[in-house]
Amino acid sequence: MVTETTSAATDKIRCDACPVMCYIKPGAAGACDRYANHDGKLVRVDPHVILERTVSHGGKLVPFSRTEDWDGKIVHEPSTFVTAIGAGTTYPDYKPAPFIVSAEVDGVDMVTVVTEGIFSYCGIKVKIDTDRYLGPETATVRAQGEAVGHVTTSEYGSQMLSLGGVHHLTGGSKKEGRVTCDTLMDLANCKAVELTIDGGASVVVQAGHPPIVNGVKEERMRVGCGSATIGMFAKQWHGKVDEVVVVDDHITGVLSEHQAGKLLDIADTGIKMKGRRSTPGRYFQVADPGTGWGGTNISDPLAILGPFDKKEAKAGLTMLMVSTTGEHSSYYVLDEALKPVETEMPADLKFSVERIQENCEPALCTVLFMAGAGGSLRAGVTDNPVRLTRSVKDALTRVTSGGAPVYVWPGGGITYMVDVRQMPSGAFGYVPTPALVAPIEFTMKLSDYAALGGHMDYVKPLSEVRGGDDVRQLPWQNPIPGPRA
Amino acid sequence: MTRLPQIAWLSDGRRLHLQDGPIDLIVEARGDASQVRAAYDAAARRFTGLLDELCLELTELRKAAEPGTCSLKGVVARRMHAAVAPYAADCFITPMAAVAGSVAEEILGAMLNAASLDQAYVNNGGDIALHLARGEHFSVGLMDRPGRDGVMRRMKVVADDPVRGIATSGRHGRSFSLGIADAVTVLAATASQADAAATIIANAVDLPGHPAIVRQPANELQPDSDLGARLVTRDVSELSPTEIAAALESGAECARHLFDRGLIEGAVMQLSGDMLVIGPKDIERQRSRPPVLENAVHA
Numbered sequence: 001m002v003t004e005t006t007s008a009a010t011d012k013i014r015c016d017a018c019p020v021m022c023y024i025k026p027g028a029a030g031a032c033d034r035y036a037n038h039d040g041k042l043v044r045v046d047p048h049v050i051l052e053r054t055v056s057h058g059g060k061l062v063p064f065s066r067t068e069d070w071d072g073k074i075v076h077e078p079s080t081f082v083t084a085i086g087a088g089t090t091y092p093d094y095k096p097a098p099f100i101v102s103a104e105v106d107g108v109d110m111v112t113v114v115t116e117g118i119f120s121y122c123g124i125k126v127k128i129d130t131d132r133y134l135g136p137e138t139a140t141v142r143a144q145g146e147a148v149g150h151v152t153t154s155e156y157g158s159q160m161l162s163l164g165g166v167h168h169l170t171g172g173s174k175k176e177g178r179v180t181c182d183t184l185m186d187l188a189n190c191k192a193v194e195l196t197i198d199g200g201a202s203v204v205v206q207a208g209h210p211p212i213v214n215g216v217k218e219e220r221m222r223v224g225c226g227s228a229t230i231g232m233f234a235k236q237w238h239g240k241v242d243e244v245v246v247v248d249d250h251i252t253g254v255l256s257e258h259q260a261g262k263l264l265d266i267a268d269t270g271i272k273m274k275g276r277r278s279t280p281g282r283y284f285q286v287a288d289p290g291t292g293w294g295g296t297n298i299s300d301p302l303a304i305l306g307p308f309d310k311k312e313a314k315a316g317l318t319m320l321m322v323s324t325t326g327e328h329s330s331y332y333v334l335d336e337a338l339k340p341v342e343t344e345m346p347a348d349l350k351f352s353v354e355r356i357q358e359n360c361e362p363a364l365c366t367v368l369f370m371a372g373a374g375g376s377l378r379a380g381v382t383d384n385p386v387r388l389t390r391s392v393k394d395a396l397t398r399v400t401s402g403g404a405p406v407y408v409w410p411g412g413g414i415t416y417m418v419d420v421r422q423m424p425s426g427a428f429g430y431v432p433t434p435a436l437v438a439p440i441e442f443t444m445k446l447s448d449y450a451a452l453g454g455h456m457d458y459v460k461p462l463s464e465v466r467g468g469d470d471v472r473q474l475p476w477q478n479p480i481p482g483p484r485a
Numbered sequence: 486m487t488r489l490p491q492i493a494w495l496s497d498g499r500r501l502h503l504q505d506g507p508i509d510l511i512v513e514a515r516g517d518a519s520q521v522r523a524a525y526d527a528a529a530r531r532f533t534g535l536l537d538e539l540c541l542e543l544t545e546l547r548k549a550a551e552p553g554t555c556s557l558k559g560v561v562a563r564r565m566h567a568a569v570a571p572y573a574a575d576c577f578i579t580p581m582a583a584v585a586g587s588v589a590e591e592i593l594g595a596m597l598n599a600a601s602l603d604q605a606y607v608n609n610g611g612d613i614a615l616h617l618a619r620g621e622h623f624s625v626g627l628m629d630r631p632g633r634d635g636v637m638r639r640m641k642v643v644a645d646d647p648v649r650g651i652a653t654s655g656r657h658g659r660s661f662s663l664g665i666a667d668a669v670t671v672l673a674a675t676a677s678q679a680d681a682a683a684t685i686i687a688n689a690v691d692l693p694g695h696p697a698i699v700r701q702p703a704n705e706l707q708p709d710s711d712l713g714a715r716l717v718t719r720d721v722s723e724l725s726p727t728e729i730a731a732a733l734e735s736g737a738e739c740a741r742h743l744f745d746r747g748l749i750e751g752a753v754m755q756l757s758g759d760m761l762v763i764g765p766k767d768i769e770r771q772r773s774r775p776p777v778l779e780n781a782v783h784a
């Protein structure tokens with residue numbers, strides 16, 4: 001064996017892909033010709049193992065998209081973590097996960113089992129911040145004409161879509177499966193995807209970007225419904241204006257009738273609203289949906305008011321009408337006939353409208369990847385897969401995906417959701433099965449890892465793994481991915 | 486838990502692909518279906534853990550072999566040593582020079598212990614262990630270098646020949662060569678012997694000190710190379726026909742010597758398009774170059 005010279009010791013890396021443990025110089029490959037040192041980083045130079053196996057089964061080769069566009073700048077907190085991206089794996093996972101890394105953090109010997117999972121059971125939940133009508137609930141969502149999911153519930157200021165899942169991936173035609181897989185992977189890798197909804201709109205969805213509905217880019221997400229806006233700003237309006245109406249297609253709010261106004265002893269104004277009163281100060285269906293004020297079809301807000309009650313209203317009464325985004329606003333003073341007359345808005349009310357605008361967050365699309373870690377993936381982590389599940393449920397083991405925190409669903413299996421924008425770009429790949437390939441890491445105390453039947457022989461100290469620019473920082477407050485509160 | 490290698494069928498569903506770290510084997514057995522099945526099972530079983538076994542003694546295996554004594558313990562490690570021992574007195578050689586052939590031989594041995602086969606081969610990246618039952622034969626194609634199209638020579642190995650191992654070495658392969666041969670293919674009684682001899686002969690095809698040859702210390706390329714700081718061939722510029730002939734003759738002298746010692750059954754040396762054949766094997770010239778075959782071995 002060659003005695004290492006000190007000059008060579010600085011730039012070579014040690015490959016841990018197999019027990020030969022080659023030292024590899026920059027630009028060179030190891031004894032296998034499969035792993036190489038690329039600028040101090042250990043990279044595979046042949047196709048991924050999964051793909052190799054696909055090929056050896058006569059399958060089609062699909063290149064991984066994760067090799068480029070690594071921005072590496074997703075996180076800001078100290079402490080390092082090894083992600084599974086590029087760890088490689090085999091399917092079924094009959095051998096230990098490619099990297100089992102131990103790191104001493106705050107005196108706790110932590111173990112991270114790093115692997116890439118192949119998920120046939122996976123999908124994407126999309127939240128589209130818009131009040132615009134995208135389509136009826138349960139309507140089919142299509143990409144390239146193929147059914148890839150459906151419209152699910154409307155949530156606060158947003159419309160949810162549910163895409164993928166095993167039925168679209170494997171239950172339909174070959175093309176449906178392929179298009180679904182492409183759509184999921186593109187969305188997961190933060191690329192723009194055009195979706196069309198049966199009986200509804202066409203929407204361009206890209207994680208972290210505003211939705212584009214029927215060619216119109218959504219700018220702002222409402223601060224709240226009209227009623228909520230009343231609640232939020234009542235104190236700021238108190239004493240500056242007699243009445244405020246927040247115009248909203250869903251729930252229009254009226255300050256003087258609203259609970260928030262009552263608490264501030266705001267006097268009745270004799271206002272009469274059109275639409276259907278839900279609870280005091282909250283009105284449904286004041287107009288039809290549209291692109292006017294607050295998602296209604298009106299351009300003159302007075303159209304939603306009836307005549308003021310002569311018993312309570314007084315001449316000189318002031319009123320602010322504003323939409324849920326602050327995009328539209330008008331100021332009125334009642335004349336002698338108790339008719340609202342538009343007047344220039346006082347500065348402090350203008351300020352409150354600006355405050356509404358300021359509190360409207362930019363409308364975004366958010367993409368959560370959801371997948372279930374099957375038994376074979378778990379077997380790559382431990383000899384006794386169910387113990388891993390229990391360990392996760394008992395909050396002894398923290399699951400992450402590409403270093404990003406995940407939400408693990410209660411109940412059976414390890415079904416998790418992760419915000420794809422917390423993950424490094426290009427973290428997802430796919431195999432033509434079709435199924436998505438996503439990184440997944442399990443972090444736990446070394447002692448807990450041993451207890452659940454971990455592959456202790458394959459645990460490596462972090463110092464042997466880290467190095468080069470592959471080391472990134474974690475998005476967590478707490479450097480140790482500990483149990484969730 | 487034992488680390489498990491990659492075990493998969495190739496797309497033809499006939500040949501088995503075994504891969505673990507740097508070891509990459511293509512295995513085929515022919516004969517009675519149940520026997521073939523048993524042989525593949527045995528191959529997969531024996532392959533599992535084989536790399537780990539070798540790596541236990543990797544430090545020793547990377548040291549120059551001593552001609553007389555062998556302190557290695559593993560059966561494959563000892564076979565590697567035995568294959569290089571005949572050369573150890575005269576030159577620097579480590580057991581690693583025979584690793585590929587020795588592994589191929591081990592897997593084939595495991596298959597033959599488990600089953601009775603008509604034909605079988607274990608191809609470890611061009612270092613091939615063969616089995617031929619009575620009356621069977623293999624047709625072996627030679628290519629002038631990896632990646633080139635076409636089989637340029639073809640030879641027949643029959644059951645009555647003593648040849649059960651074929652190995653190729655040269656400067657284009659995965660391991661380094663001290664010589665300049667594009668390829669040296671050796672036929673020998675065993676794959677491990679063929680492997681060691683191919684390394685020795687390929688090293689001998691050389692023009693020491695020639696300015697057209699770029700050499701570099703092996704450990705500058707691979708820090709843990711068993712060749713240490715020895716100069717390995719990186720590039721060869723154009724050589725004159727006389728120079729090519731001289732380099733090949735230098736290799737041929739070595740090969741004849743090995744043939745006389747009974748270490749090889751034949752050798753084919755190739756350099757810059759010229760070829761020199763040593764030994765009694767009948768090597769036919771291909772009239773036309775058929776498309777390249779996935780493996781040089783086919784029946």
